[in-house]
Amino acid sequence: MKTLISQGAEAKIYLDKKLIIKERVPKNYRIKELDEKIRKYRTRREISILEKASKIINVPKLISFNDFKIVVEFIDGKKLADYLDSFDNKKRFWICKLVGNNIALLHNNNIIHGDLTTSNMILKGNDVYFIDFGLSFIDQKEEHKAVDLHLLKQALESKHYKHYNSSFKAVLDGYKENSNNYKLIIERLNKVEGRGRYKTKNNKIANF
Numbered sequence: 001m002k003t004l005i006s007q008g009a010e011a012k013i014y015l016d017k018k019l020i021i022k023e024r025v026p027k028n029y030r031i032k033e034l035d036e037k038i039r040k041y042r043t044r045r046e047i048s049i050l051e052k053a054s055k056i057i058n059v060p061k062l063i064s065f066n067d068f069k070i071v072v073e074f075i076d077g078k079k080l081a082d083y084l085d086s087f088d089n090k091k092r093f094w095i096c097k098l099v100g101n102n103i104a105l106l107h108n109n110n111i112i113h114g115d116l117t118t119s120n121m122i123l124k125g126n127d128v129y130f131i132d133f134g135l136s137f138i139d140q141k142e143e144h145k146a147v148d149l150h151l152l153k154q155a156l157e158s159k160h161y162k163h164y165n166s167s168f169k170a171v172l173d174g175y176k177e178n179s180n181n182y183k184l185i186i187e188r189l190n191k192v193e194g195r196g197r198y199k200t201k202n203n204k205i206a207n208f
């Protein structure tokens with residue numbers, strides 16, 4: 001039996017036995033032809049990046065797909081959004097470090113996740129799985145890698161406030177271990193943050 005477990009802005013997520021079905025739903029405010037084109041494009045892009053990422057880090061196995069739908073393996077683990085705060089410091093540190101290790105591996109391959117929040121990371125055993133490549137893209141620029149890290153920092157700050165400094169520090173420790181361009185990306189992160197104090201790249205007011 002198929003159960004709806006989440007409904008985001010873009011997609012409905014169903015759990016069916018051990019499978020996750022991510023279905024991009026029509027947006028009625030877009031004209032039909034354009035809407036189909038966008039949903040197809042985004043589905044295809046997510047599949048292609050998921051496949052690329054699967055050769056580098058732990059991600060759910062792709063089972064099948066069509067124009068609007070992706071079926072992947074259900075990762076039966078602990079979503080970090082729900083569990084990170086409940087772990088003791090030692091466990092939290094190694095998990096955050098592992099998260100940083102994984103982000104660096106993606107970035108070394110120019111994969112920008114685009115939505116690095118703890119809702120998109122699942123701990124299973126001693127592995128962290130990254131999910132939701134719906135906003136991902138390929139780009140080699142330091143700017144995008146820095147913004148990717150910055151978004152995770154913001155997510156930690158808002159969802160895991162109590163330990164966010166030490167958690168993000170552990171992420172960066174892990175990132176440093178694997179990154180092939182640590183210095184320049186961190187320099188850029190500092191610039192992004194200086195800028196972010198007043199406005200983000202999209203001119204949205206942030207951090208107030």
Ligand SMILES: Nc1ncnc2c1ncn2[C@@H]1O[C@H](COP(=O)(O)OP(=O)(O)O)[C@@H](O)[C@H]1O
Pocket residue numbers: 005006007008009010011013020022060072073074075076079119120122131132133134
């Ligand atoms: N492969 C998976 N294994 C386990 N849970 C998943 C999986 N894919 C999605 N989920 C659950 O569904 C939620 C939403 O899925 P996600 O792909 O992140 O879509 P959205 O774009 O709506 O954020 C996740 O936060 C997670 O709880």
Ligand SMILES: [Mg+2]
Pocket residue numbers: 115119120132
């Ligand atoms: Mg998500």
